[in-house]
Structure formats: structure tokens, C-alpha cells
Amino acid sequence: MELQYDAEDRKELYDYQQKDIDAIFEKFEGKPDNYHLLYQLPTGGGKTVIFSEIARRYIEKYNRKVLVLTHRIELSKQTSAMLKGFGVTNIVIDSNVKDLPHHNEYSCYVAMVETLNNRLRDKKFHMDYVGLVIIDEAHYNSFRKLFTYFKNSLFLGVTATPLSSNIELPMYETYDELIVGEPIQSLIDKGYLAKAMMYGYDVELTGLKLGINGDYTVSSSDELYSRGIMQDLLLQAYEQRAKGTKTLIFNNGIYTSLYVYETFRAAGYPIKHLDNKTPDNERKKILSWFSKTPDAILTSVSILTTGFDEPTVETIILNRATRSLTLYFQMIGRGSRKLPGKDVFTVIDLGNNAQRFGLWSDPIDWNYIFRQPEEFLANIRGDAEIESHHIYVMPEEIRAKFENSMEVSFDVEDEFRLALENKMRPKSVIEKSIRQHAFMCIENSETPAEARKLAKLLDADIEFRVKQYARLLSKTTKNYKEWLIEDYKSRLSTLIGKIFYKYQDMAGEDEPIELKEL
Structure with missing residues (x-):
């Protein structure tokens, strides 16, 4: 069955979104200008909708300008469109914007970190008049370099996972407080997110190596996941659990993804490969094909975890292991959008990830992770421990x-x-x-x-x-x-x-x- 999706963004707010917006403004009341607040909401919960309404209300209430920071150009464009839908006049500060007068017709600016940092460092811009800085995907640390330019602004960081991408720079050092939004299971129960049917296949990962960022290296992942036995397991899992569904496969290395592409193509399935080196025009063609083809399979690397929204995805395959909680939630979240005829989606885990972090919809104490990230990371289950509990059951x-x-x-x-x-x-x-x-x-x-x-x-x-x-x-x-x-x-x-x-x-x-x- 082909799922239909209306691309026109919805502008009305759900009850839980309105409740969280009110809670955020209550936190802002009476706080000093340099107060930093962090807001957590699961992928698919509508973070962009929420902070667009926050921008609109803040501008209306305080008559001060808002800056929204993103880390990718695709997110900047999507954010700008959403803000416009809420009636917020805005401009994307990209490489073409060289000058920015203090007083102009825009009440909101959307910028990528590096571009804005270059303009501010070179003193091309002066943005003392910005009252609120909103940071999308706030767990990334590239934003910190800009904080010194906005010492008299309120900060609102928004993320699905309040865990810093760099353990040396914990989020509790950047943000004063965390507000936790609606949990995943509640959003499922209330009909806002699709339910994940998760299937795990035990895999031996003790041969994988950890890199300096704390996650598995691409080279060791490629060595494991390009093996014939792993390719056979992937194809078998797809045919058992997801055959004929629109499927997104996440890999840790380009070599593995290309191997997956050849394996599925040889088996006669419609599949394309996408990575961060794919030219823009080719990328657009592939994503258009993926959107329009009901049983399309897309194997990818480092490209579709953020800034990608294809609600018709029915199956997510984690053809990789990760020790990043953020990445785990981002990958699964790509399939969680609910549509008419899509109340559930399938997750196939080929990296022992659910055994490491728990099921996607399990309760999680985000305040503990925010306040004690070192302790949380130290207690993540190791591969040897996980594999000691594996039991082979003959199919x-x-x-x-x-x-x-x-x-x-x-x-x-x-x-x-x-x-x-x-x-x-x-x-x-x-x-x-x-x-x-x-x-x-x-x-x-x-x-x-x-x-x-x-x-x-x-x-x-x-x-x-x-x-x-x-x-x-x-x-x-x-x-x-x-x-x-x-x-x-x-x-x-x-x-x-x-x-x-x-x-x-x-x-x-x-x-x-x-x-x-x-």
C-alpha cells in the first residue's frame, strides 16, 4: 500500500505542545538576560513547530528580535519556511548575506553556525538587539563558539537527546535547567507517533574498535558489516520482516552501504545508495525517487539522521552498531511519523543497539542524563556483557x-x-x-x-x-x-x-x- 503524505506543514498546536510552550515562557519570566534553558522533545514531536511559535510569541510580547541557529543548510531552509508559516518575517543568513543593517524588516534570523561565526568574528554583523537565541539540535557543540557574542540574550536549546556530542563539554555547563517534554510512549498512546515493532538479531561486535569520539570506527564497522555472513543476515532479516515496505538502511561506512546496494540489487530489489559525498542534484533525484516509490529501499551513510523528513518510511534497519544514544534515537525517529494507514513501523536492529540502550519507547530519565552524563556513559552495557547473554535459537x-x-x-x-x-x-x-x-x-x-x-x-x-x-x-x-x-x-x-x-x-x-x- 502506498502511503500518502500532505507536504503542507500543519500550523495548529497540539495540547502537549501548547503546554510546553507555556512552561518555557514561565521559566523565562524574571530570569536574567543570559539565562540558558534546554528543552527536550522526541524526534517527531514537533520541535520546529514549537520553537517557531515561541519565536512568534516572544517577538510579539517583548518586541525584540530572535535568532535561530542550525548546523545544516537543509535545516535552515526548513526552519525559515516554518517560521514564515507562523507569520514570523525572517531571513536565512547564508554565504550570500554579507551585510545586516541594525534596523530592517526582519524580526527573526536563521543562520548556520559557521557562517554567522565568520560574520561576527569579522565584525560584519552586530546583533546586540537579539533578545532570544534558539538553538536547534542543541546537543552539538559547534554552537558554543557563538555564545560570547550574545551575553545579554536568553538562550533556548532544543534537542531530542540532552546529551552532549562531546563528553568533555557536558550540557549542564552550558544550560542552567532542563525541561522534559512528552515521552515517546505517551506520544504513541495519544496517537501522535507511530508504534515501533522492534526485531533484534544477535550480532558479535567484540571485533569493533572505538574511536576518539567514543563510537565505533568506520573502518572496523566496514570490516564486520561487509562480510558475507552479515550481508546474508541483512537480506534475510529484510525478507522476513520488511519485504515490500519503504525501507531506510543506516550504515556506518560508505564501503558497507555500497556492498548493501549491490547485495539487494542482485536480489532484484529496488534500492539506491546515498552518502555525504553524493552531489546535490543526484541527492535530490534519489530522495524524490524514494518518496514516490512505495517499496523503495535507501541505503545511506551520515546523511539522513537530521534534516530529513520522509513520513512514508515504514521500516528502519540499523545495519550498524553505535554507542551514541543520540544517533540511536535519531535513526529510529526517521520512521516514527504517523500517517493515515501507518500506525506502526518496523525497526530491525543488527547492532545490539536495543540491548545497549533499551527499546526506543522505553522510559528514560533525561534529567539524570543531563546532570550525570559521565556516569550514564560509563554504565552503558559493553559488548562482551551483551554477547554473554546471547542464545542461538535455530530458525x-x-x-x-x-x-x-x-x-x-x-x-x-x-x-x-x-x-x-x-x-x-x-x-x-x-x-x-x-x-x-x-x-x-x-x-x-x-x-x-x-x-x-x-x-x-x-x-x-x-x-x-x-x-x-x-x-x-x-x-x-x-x-x-x-x-x-x-x-x-x-x-x-x-x-x-x-x-x-x-x-x-x-x-x-x-x-x-x-x-x-x-
Whole structure:
């Protein structure tokens, strides 16, 4: 079904928006001119609508001018259009605006940080007459350089996540107070946001490396997510949960995104790739195609987390891991806009992100994060801890291929403990696991070739078992684990051929066959 979206922005305010606006003006009353207030509202809650009305009311009430700061040109244009819809005369200060008279017909200015900073530094502008500075996406730190120019202005920072993008510059040092808006679950319950149906697939991320910004590096993410097994998991997850829906895929590296593009194109799905190096005219064509095509898939990197609004998106795929709470909410929020016929949207998580931060709609204490960001970041669950709780469950379609096998599970931890108690080599656990897998393949096949084909379906189970085994050893390297997995598969194939005919000879006997007999 193709979702329809009326591009004309709505100007009326919802009850919760009006309530928050009133609360913000109450905070402003009686405060000194350099008072800094921070306002949190989830993505999709209408932050631009709210601060546009705040600008209108402030200008009307105090007869002073307003400055709105953004960090991207797309946001500047969208903000300017919204302000105009509220009757606020405004001008976008871009590279073409070289001079700004003190007294002009505009009551509001919209500017990108770098452009305005250059004008003020070069003394091209003097903006002492600005009474209120509104900062969109206030968690970015690039805005701080401008604060010194507006020592006699009120500040209102607006963000979905009051957590600084730089731990060295916490937001409580910039803002005096935080106002928390309507939570996500409440906006869902009241019908303002779509409900997220979240599906997680356990992924091993211990090979990822952290960069100086505290998040996973692009190079290590590319190395993991461009692997064939991860591409297969992505395609399988899409076909299971999202096939035929308008889908937005977020990646951490261009190399990965291009790999995704080739994988889906080879499978016959309509897909395009977009990153921050895509030329503007090509970007516009791609986004237009994405908007008009009901089952379009768009794989992207570093481009669509802010300043992008396509309400008809039905599925979000996190084909990456992140330790940024802000990015986690931004990515999922791209699918949360509600439309007629769209009450829910799908989120496929391939980076253990929900296990790290909780579900998108879970309650969250923003005041704690605002006041104690260091403590919050220190307590984010680590990958090793998350993965220690992963349990492999054989998919139903694979289990059906082994219908003649009564048991397909294998408790590596229990077998490891028994091996130690009986003074056996730890490697005996792997040997016993290989024999069980071989038996499963043989008793569900008529030829060794069929059995070896079935063994290919056990790759995910094999990786899970080997990784469990490796964690129980005192020290293992990434290379050793990878060698163990390949050695396991090789030995499984050899063992299948070795015992296949012996099993066939014994299969006609009345007594059931035990593994130890083979």
C-alpha cells in the first residue's frame, strides 16, 4: 500500500505542545538576560513547530528580535519556511548575506553556525538587539563558539537527546535547567507517533574498535558489516520482516552501504545508495525517487539522521552498531511519523543497539542524563556483557530440515564443565559438538553430498558454539576464534563422509543408534 503524505506543514498546536510552550515562557519570566534553558522533545514531536511559535510569541510580547541557529543548510531552509508559516518575517543568513543593517524588516534570523561565526568574528554583523537565541539540535557543540557574542540574550536549546556530542563539554555547563517534554510512549498512546515493532538479531561486535569520539570506527564497522555472513543476515532479516515496505538502511561506512546496494540489487530489489559525498542534484533525484516509490529501499551513510523528513518510511534497519544514544534515537525517529494507514513501523536492529540502550519507547530519565552524563556513559552495557547473554535459537525453516533429529541443541557451558570434572581436554567439547552436528546432517540425508549441504545451514549455530567455547578458555584471540570456526566446518565435512555409510548400515537395526557407537 502506498502511503500518502500532505507536504503542507500543519500550523495548529497540539495540547502537549501548547503546554510546553507555556512552561518555557514561565521559566523565562524574571530570569536574567543570559539565562540558558534546554528543552527536550522526541524526534517527531514537533520541535520546529514549537520553537517557531515561541519565536512568534516572544517577538510579539517583548518586541525584540530572535535568532535561530542550525548546523545544516537543509535545516535552515526548513526552519525559515516554518517560521514564515507562523507569520514570523525572517531571513536565512547564508554565504550570500554579507551585510545586516541594525534596523530592517526582519524580526527573526536563521543562520548556520559557521557562517554567522565568520560574520561576527569579522565584525560584519552586530546583533546586540537579539533578545532570544534558539538553538536547534542543541546537543552539538559547534554552537558554543557563538555564545560570547550574545551575553545579554536568553538562550533556548532544543534537542531530542540532552546529551552532549562531546563528553568533555557536558550540557549542564552550558544550560542552567532542563525541561522534559512528552515521552515517546505517551506520544504513541495519544496517537501522535507511530508504534515501533522492534526485531533484534544477535550480532558479535567484540571485533569493533572505538574511536576518539567514543563510537565505533568506520573502518572496523566496514570490516564486520561487509562480510558475507552479515550481508546474508541483512537480506534475510529484510525478507522476513520488511519485504515490500519503504525501507531506510543506516550504515556506518560508505564501503558497507555500497556492498548493501549491490547485495539487494542482485536480489532484484529496488534500492539506491546515498552518502555525504553524493552531489546535490543526484541527492535530490534519489530522495524524490524514494518518496514516490512505495517499496523503495535507501541505503545511506551520515546523511539522513537530521534534516530529513520522509513520513512514508515504514521500516528502519540499523545495519550498524553505535554507542551514541543520540544517533540511536535519531535513526529510529526517521520512521516514527504517523500517517493515515501507518500506525506502526518496523525497526530491525543488527547492532545490539536495543540491548545497549533499551527499546526506543522505553522510559528514560533525561534529567539524570543531563546532570550525570559521565556516569550514564560509563554504565552503558559493553559488548562482551551483551554477547554473554546471547542464545542461538535455530530458525524454524532450518529446524524443519532436521526433522529426523530429536535434539539439535548443545549446551557448551555444561559440556565444558563436565569435561573439566572428568579431567578431559577442553577440545573434547568441540569434538563432541562436531559429532552431534554430523549425526544431525546424516540422519536427515540420503547421500554424503546432501548431508554436507545440510551442514552449510549450521554456520550460525557453529559460530555461536565456537564463540561460547572460546569465552570459556582463559585467553583467545580473534584470529584463533576464526581459525576454530573454519577448522570446525572442515572437520564436520570430513566426519560426515567418514561415518555416513557406517550409519546407513546400522540404521536398519531395531535399537536406536547412539553417537558413541559411531
